[in-house]
Amino acid sequence: MLSSVTAEVQDAILGEDPSEGALRTVGLSVLSLVASLLCIFLAPGFALPVLAAFVVVTAFGWRTHQAEIARLLTLVATILTVLTVTLITVYLFFSAFPAFTAHGIDLLTIPILESGPQWFFWLDFVLPTGETIWNPRAGVYSLIPLIWATVIVTTIAGLIAAPLGVLGALFIAEVASDRLREAIKPGVEILAGIPSIVYGFIGFKVLNGFIQKSFLDDGASFLIAGLVVGIMALPTVVSVSEDALSSVPDAMRDGSAAMGATSWQSMKSISVPAASSGISAAIILGLGRAIGETMAVAAILGAVVQPTVPLFDMFDASSTLTSAIAHNYGSATESTLDVLFVAGVMLFVIVAGMSVISQYVERRINRKLQGQQ
């Protein structure tokens, strides 16, 4: 098994029958790289000189055996990336483990209100219930309010970003003139790149003030956070759906127009269905952004962890999974930190799950569109 892998890697880098020189150069380069990696862990003092040796060897190899060295470098880059991500994941799960063993199912404690345990989708039959849900000093942590806050904020954001994003993409791809599109498309992409704290701050200052004045609410609510996050996810949804729509072949639109369909009918019955896999990917990507959004949410919702009462109250506020981490990691005790790692694991699982779902949806729709040969 291992030997076949090495053989394959060797084949990929060196080709069928490598020359003596290539073998030596690549071998030396690999050796020095491995040595420098080992040094980082075992003898950090020597790491820099050995790394320099690797750079020199590789630079010389580049001049004599460029193709082989280039292939080696691409392989090294890939391995480093995969390794880093894997290690981070492992570390995350490892760090969350103590909290899992210490609290177990209590991490999902459902709050007890005056009228009894809070209705939470009948889950109080399986999950524990408790008076306090978040009290680091007493060592009581329930992630239920955080999860629920994340769900609410993401839902509001999705309700904003999905329809507006798809309609915006339709306008850019199908309705706008060439000139207009050339102006809007880059604009939207710039919006997608604005740092999220800017949105969070604007949301906090402008929307909060507006809601406080107009609705006599005390502000800082899920609604505002959801609005702001939805607007942040909007450019991503627009830009990815627009790409999907403009990759629908014009021949199909021509075909539809030649049948006497109006441009709205072509849009509705040809372009959107044909681009549906890309559009759903765009929405899921946007939702993923909304879930993972930290800074804006943290700025708006504050650090309180409390149950939402009543459950669907958009004007209530509580930290989400992400903003709880952002608020607490600096000042938390050891045991709180462990719980925050559990929140991290949950986010990881949710976002990974969404990405799997999006790929599944995309593949399914594509298969449907291309016919089952």
Added chain:
Amino acid sequence: MNNQIGDTDTDTDTNVSTDTSTDSQLGATTGVETSTTTTAGESEEQIRDEWTDYRFDSPAKLSVEDLNVWYGDDHALKDVSMEIPEESVTALIGPSGCGKSTYLRCLNRMNDRIKAARIDGSVELDGMEIYDPNTNLVELRKRIGMVFQSPNPFPKSIRDNISYGPRKHGEINKGLLARLFGRDDSEKEAELVERSLRQAALWDEVNDRLDDNALGLSGGQQQRLCIARCLAVDPEVILMDEPASALDPIATSKIEDLVTDLAEDYTVVIVTHNMQQAARISDQTAVFLTGGELVEYDDTDKIFENPESQRVEDYITGKFG
């Protein structure tokens, strides 16, 4: 009307090479009636009006007068006038880039969808001007159907491809409302699908898989599906732009038979690069030559056996083009 963006002509790539030659000739070309544009191998001659003055007894289905098309500064079609008789096959032939597709697209106003195109002149369908600003494009394209050079079925089931047009025109209702009010047209749809597919000689091959995706069909089947789709809206005129160019000889001959059959009820205008095909299936042939001019238009037999123009003869016998 149409806000569609981008180049909608699928043939454009193939015409790029001829673009420059057309451009360079523009400077030299001044008169329109007596143009002397040539490409290498073409002999010079003056086009005479009577060469394109084809007379027939039946009423004209389409009559085109002084049609000019520009793409930006590129004068792609020059003063074309021709009358197309009812219930017949008219072939358009000519070297690549001479404006055949452009001409064809003018007949159902598909050129409106090309931003760069400017059209001047008149096209009448049964005496009604189609370039009138009040023309209803939906109605027009219902009456004049089009089959494209490369098959472009919709990514839907075979059945939905056929019923697409009638459904968009409100002739078939299968929506929720229709079902609620007991006006579901499924039966009507099934009938229409079968009739159209039979007409396009595709029924026997696909009748057991009408719900399969149309993109799973072979190229030849896709093209016949596009023809069936076009027939489903029951047009009067069918425009075909090299419908067999991407197909093998067997599929091609099926399409040719189909075209001949269609001519009994429909007016067919077909662009082709294949002279034998034009000679086999058409009743009259129009020859366009480089520069976007209609050089000769007459009975197919006359064009292929005894053309008036030396250039047409050279083209048909394969001396250039």
